[in-house]
Amino acid sequence: MTGGDGQVGRALRPLLPTARYATRVELDVTDQARANDAIAGVDVVVHLAAMTDVDRCEREPQLAEEVNGAGSRNVAAAARAAGARVIGVSTDYVFDGTAPGEYTEADEPRPLSAYGRTKLAGELALLEAGDNTVIRTSWVYGDGRNFIRTILRAAAAGRPLAVVDDQVGRPTAADDVARAIVHLLSIDPPRLVHVTGDGPPASWAGVAEQSLAAAGLTVPVEHVSTIEYGRRMDSALAQRPANSLLSLDRARGLGVPLSDWRTSASAYARGAA
Template sequence: MRWVVTGATGMLGVDVVDVLRAAGEDVSALGRADLDVTAAQECRRAVDGADVVVNCAAHTAVDAAETEEGAAFAVNAVGARNLAVAAAAAGARLVHVSTDYVFDGTATEPYPVHALPDPRGAYGRTKAAGEWAVAASGADALVLRTAWLYGAHGACFPRTIARAGAERGALSVVDDQVGQPTWSRDVARLALDLVAAGAPAGTYHAVSAGRCSWHQFAAAVLASAGLERVALEPVTSAQFVRPAPRPAFSVLDTSQLAAAGVEPIGPWRERWELAAPSVLG
């Protein structure tokens, strides 16, 4: 099959391209310099002849989106629509990456795929709009919501924590936000598995099993980096105010994957231990 990957120079995009090529797939990797997803004509030309389009292009600066919502909307919603319409016209399957930020984070049980989106910030609003646009396009689309993403090819929480711990010797990390740390390479493999399995169009949650707080994840990162002696203080979100609201509960239910005949991603701690050497480098 011929695959087109947008956002191919980002953390997830690089891993998607690597995983697909390792599997022997024909891949066209398009970064921001190669394709402006906000331009409908460019999208149509880019996906012509493709069998599968994987949209990793996104405006992911969560805090900046609060004052740049128009720019975020252009990529996360208009760009998603352009690629979905282009994929539908080309007869290609679309894999569109979304986020836990489409939810308000007030749940106490894992969010099922059919839970009603209720974003609290600009980033979540634009990603929810992108999901809606993909659904309305008529494209044969798989929407993959992921969360707490980390990887070897971009800025991410583990590298920030390891660097800060080595420099400062003491850190404060929030312990009242709970989620599922997820390796970008696992999301890339899951995208390939869903397409290979002929999974029905719809929404799937692409996250590791289990759950932890940011504080617990930071402790695991420091242990992997050989920095166990770094003092790690738990703090509340109220003590660490950011421009954009963060979901307090970002645990996503993955049972839809088993129903599609695809193995879910394993426990977050096991996946982190496997990923740590490449992520921390």
């Protein structure tokens, strides 16, 4: 596992306890020689390492490209040399969010942000290098920095909550991405598959309200537009897709285990509160 200390890496540990979980210190994917050394003799690489702070990627696009783009090219090249296949994880932010419904794996990506562009470059690197698989997911929460944890902390600290309500998607438990990876390792997987929480679409404000209620925090959430939220921020924000909904039809057809995001996010919020 590259990026083995991130949210998805931590969720994978109990499921695949004998795998090697490389932290950034152990394997910096921007270093081709280190990637070659670490991946030599390996059968499967799960590539999770990424610069995931979307606004930082916008401020530091060159670094984002080095990690998300070139880093994935390094991993793909090392895996190819080792005869290993790669399962990598990508994002809904490769889409521009203008589609009227859910994005399928056949839809054309058109990223709006440096994060989306560099993650798309990473996808292409994996898909061009060999018989590799890319899982696209969205709005991940687990053991790490994520939206639900931020909201719960802000609420517990008594800070007022203003949350965007015109970006729609489905949050995804890192546990669900981990289970999907394990399932895909047990079958002959397709090149590309979307895996997110199941259930109805929600806005970020909706996810906040669901999580606060589950945690027993009765705190009002002010619904704001993306434009209004951006106006209130000190620094410029990356542009995000208004529609982040990924179709789960392919995942369902493959038997990937999915969970309703309302159940999973509520359980997570109860545990995190």
